[in-house]
Amino acid sequence: MTVGLALHASGPGNQIDATVLLAREAAAAGLRSAWFGQTFGADSAQLAAIVGREVPDLEVGTSAIPVFGRHPLLVSSQAQTAQAATHGRYHLGLALGTKLLIEAGFGIPFERPIARLREFLTALRQLTETGTADFHGELLTATTPLPARVPGAEAGVPLLVAAMGPQALRASGELADGILPYLAGPRVLAEHIVPAVTAAAEAAGRPAPRIVAMVHGVVTDDVESARRTAVEQLAFYEQFPSYARVLELAGAARAGDVAVIGDEKTVAAEVRRYRDAGATEVVFSGTDLAGEADRRRTWTLLGELAG
Known part of the structure; x- marks a missing residue:
């Protein structure tokens, strides 16, 4: 079993620089992984990519990106970029999100969350494993008229859900x-x-x-x-x-x-x-x-x- 930390740098300084410093301290203490939450501030996948690049002793992950207000093509692009930047140490966490935050923040209805999660995972798996998709669901469509593979991320991206x-x-x-x-x-x-x-x-x-x-x-x-x-x-x-x-x-x-x-x-x-x-x-x-x-x-x- 591995033990890790969810990292969140607070304070008036540069959040990215502060997070990298925390991650270095965590690695020096013997921790194995660093995870980053997703709200309306820093982009968690980019933050994980930066930290993983700067601190090669840590596995890095997001916990977790809501499937509402996102699209599998865009999340796949983020995740594959992070995976290539960290040479295979990135783990993508997804979440349903909450009605309160989704509807207030994005102005979209929080409807059929499980169906959306299923379609999102299905399309995303195709994209992260093959770099292509031809998915037509009730709630989502994801196709690739152009290649969607990020060289360096060929091993795929582990997909986890805050379920x-x-x-x-x-x-x-x-x-x-x-x-x-x-x-x-x-x-x-x-x-x-x-x-x-x-x-x-x-x-x-x-x-x-x-x-x-x-x-x-x-x-x-x-x-x-x-x-x-x-x-x-x-x-x-x-x-x-x-x-x-x-x-x-x-x-x-x-x-x-x-x-x-x-x-x-x-x-x-x-x-x-x-x-x-x-x-x-x-x-x-x-x-x-x-x-x-x-x-x-x-x-x-x-x-x-x-x-």
Whole structure:
């Protein structure tokens, strides 16, 4: 199992330069991968390409680009460019997105998300594997009157989905290479998520899927204060059905309740629980919950666990 970080540089300086510095520190600590979220700011695929180019010891990935407001041809171009720039170390994460952000941001209806995900994955797989597509779906069309291959990306691009609901897990098992569940604790992974996506992959004749568990947490002695901060930071997710479902399955009252917070022994034990639940990789975010000293302390532990 590999251990990585979700990196987000904040502050008034140049975000790209700051992210590269963080990534170098992560690699020096022994971490194996760096992942970048996609909002309305920096382009996550470009950021991954830059970091992967600058820090060759890290695998890099996006977690995750919404399929609404994008087209498979454009996402394929981004992903193949990142894959060529990093010489095969790029991993593309996709997401359904949320009705709130899609409709408010793009002004388009958030309709038939699972059908769109299926069509997007089907067309994107053709493009990233062959550089061509001839896909005509109900919601998307993707054809290649000109070649769509980026030389240097011939190995293809791993396709992962931020899936946690039953329908999204089924589609991901059938059409993707793995999933990126977030705020889904070990018991929820073991009892609900891993069996569903694995069964779908088996039924489709695909290899066992990667389970990249995205975990919010930090090593600290001030557990109570860090937990309060986590509750505040993660409250945003509680309004969305997919997160509300996994929190209910975990018996958690708030999203912050599933954050992994404690000393080195506690956090290491939780990482092992994720591994035992079926996670093939664990990626930590929120490591700045308790300040800079504890952030560095957390990275040191995670680097040891990665080793």
